[in-house]
Amino acid sequence: MRKFIKPNYFLGLLLGLLPTQLLAQFTLSGQVRTRTELRDGLGSPLSETQDVALFTSQRTRLNVGYTGYRTKFFVAVQDVRVWGQDASTNNRTTNASLNGLMLHEAWAEIGLLDTALTKTGRDLSLKIGRQELLYDDSRLLGNLDWLQQARRHDAAVLKYGNKGFTAHFGAAYNQNRESTSGQIYNGAPTGYPAGTNGIGTMYKSLQYLYLGKKLKQGTASFLVVKDDFNRYSLDSNGTQIWKKGTWSRVTLGPYISTKIGKDLSLTASAYLQTGKARDGQSLNASTVSVSTAYRLNQTFSIGPGVDYLSGNAPGDTRSHRFDPLYGTPHKFWGQMDYFYVANGFGMGGLVNYYLKSSFTLTKKISGTTDYHLFQSPNEIRIGDKPVNSKSFGSEFDLILNYKMLPTVGMQLGYAHYFTTPTLAAVKGVPSAREGANWAYLMINITPQFLSK
Numbered sequence: 001m002r003k004f005i006k007p008n009y010f011l012g013l014l015l016g017l018l019p020t021q022l023l024a025q026f027t028l029s030g031q032v033r034t035r036t037e038l039r040d041g042l043g044s045p046l047s048e049t050q051d052v053a054l055f056t057s058q059r060t061r062l063n064v065g066y067t068g069y070r071t072k073f074f075v076a077v078q079d080v081r082v083w084g085q086d087a088s089t090n091n092r093t094t095n096a097s098l099n100g101l102m103l104h105e106a107w108a109e110i111g112l113l114d115t116a117l118t119k120t121g122r123d124l125s126l127k128i129g130r131q132e133l134l135y136d137d138s139r140l141l142g143n144l145d146w147l148q149q150a151r152r153h154d155a156a157v158l159k160y161g162n163k164g165f166t167a168h169f170g171a172a173y174n175q176n177r178e179s180t181s182g183q184i185y186n187g188a189p190t191g192y193p194a195g196t197n198g199i200g201t202m203y204k205s206l207q208y209l210y211l212g213k214k215l216k217q218g219t220a221s222f223l224v225v226k227d228d229f230n231r232y233s234l235d236s237n238g239t240q241i242w243k244k245g246t247w248s249r250v251t252l253g254p255y256i257s258t259k260i261g262k263d264l265s266l267t268a269s270a271y272l273q274t275g276k277a278r279d280g281q282s283l284n285a286s287t288v289s290v291s292t293a294y295r296l297n298q299t300f301s302i303g304p305g306v307d308y309l310s311g312n313a314p315g316d317t318r319s320h321r322f323d324p325l326y327g328t329p330h331k332f333w334g335q336m337d338y339f340y341v342a343n344g345f346g347m348g349g350l351v352n353y354y355l356k357s358s359f360t361l362t363k364k365i366s367g368t369t370d371y372h373l374f375q376s377p378n379e380i381r382i383g384d385k386p387v388n389s390k391s392f393g394s395e396f397d398l399i400l401n402y403k404m405l406p407t408v409g410m411q412l413g414y415a416h417y418f419t420t421p422t423l424a425a426v427k428g429v430p431s432a433r434e435g436a437n438w439a440y441l442m443i444n445i446t447p448q449f450l451s452k
Contacts, residue, residue: 311349
């Protein structure tokens with residue numbers, strides 16, 4: 001009787017041949033994350049003639065890391081697609097435009113200080129390559145992990161740290177391809193757009209400075225982001241003609257997250273945006289956010305909050321429309337992604353009043369509930385006609401998390417949006433339904449094949 005040696009025996013034998021010191025420097029992990037969604041008005045109300053959508057998307061990642069003497073290396077290859085988009089007998093992507101295989105991250109980090117100095121708490125390093133930028137609550141710079149393809153930047157980041165103080169300076173410079181002359185950048189490359197309410201235009205260059213300090217019960221920071229967009233003009237047909245030079249936008253402001261007493265936590269931020277918008281308009285915009293959470297007991301906390309994002313009023317000649325840059329809008333303005341994501345809602349800005357709670361049922365089951373009340377801070381006009389109400393409606397979100405295993409988690413979500421005629425008008429949906437729903441089941445499997 002023929003005996004077969006299982007493949008994992010070969011892997012074990014191969015790993016056993018590697019020196020223990022070398023083996024401890026490698027990490028190898030993966031991720032399979034499926035999300036089955038029922039969309040009945042996600043992002044925008046459906047009209048009476050539209051049907052609900054039902055599909056399953058999947059993210060598959062393979063992560064490889066290495067840590068050596070004053071060096072780190074990391075690569076994350078991912079594939080994102082919808083079940084059934086390719087014929088089951090094909091050995092290639094059926095539609096090239098839907099090919100979701102890509103390099104999500106590929107970076108190296110070099111330690112610039114001798115280990116004798118790093119042992120004292122100081123650190124100075126340079127991180128270069130494709131990488132995620134994630135700071136504070138990810139309001140302005142985040143990895144947008146909810147999105148199956150997530151977000152990354154091709155950048156270089158100089159990092160300094162010393163006993164609770166952090167200073168990062170990052171820079172990126174984008175071009176469409178290798179060239180022999182010229183520096184014009186088409187900021188609308190093929191693929192998913194990278195902006196938020198600046199959707200459709202990628203920056204030509206980016207520079208940022210982040211200063212952070214650990215507090216006794218929290219953190220405080222200050223962020224400055226400058227992003228530059230290639231200039232353009234419009235021909236007689238309205239087509240963009242790229243020109244030399246850039247329009248530069250600067251966003252800056254403080255952030256704090258701290259505890260007040262034993263059970264009350266406070267998070268607040270305020271940012272000013274100035275310079276030129278991505279389309280060249282003079283810009284003077286701002287945003288303010290305050291949120292609280294009070295822990296009633298070991299298993300339940302609740303707290304209110306408010307977000308204000310400035311926008312344009314009728315007759316404005318200067319743009320006051322705040323752009324939340326490259327953050328994670330899904331985290332802040334409702335699970336149904338009605339604001340600052342893919343679908344526009346006019347230029348009047350947003351006020352978001354909300355009440356959030358989190359709870360723990362068992363060691364393996366937890367959840368959150370949110371209620372949002374949305375409105376415009378400015379008068380709304382459709383064409384030349386003013387709209388009587390500023391209300392964009394309200395949203396209720398419920399999320400349940402189940403930790404089946406250390407490497408396997410499930411998340412079940414449901415959201416209902418209470419729409420208004422004003423919302424349908426700014427979304428441009430005629431004969432819109434009065435309500436919208438969204439439900440999903442997400443299964444996240446994150447095996448650790450090899451760890452330090």
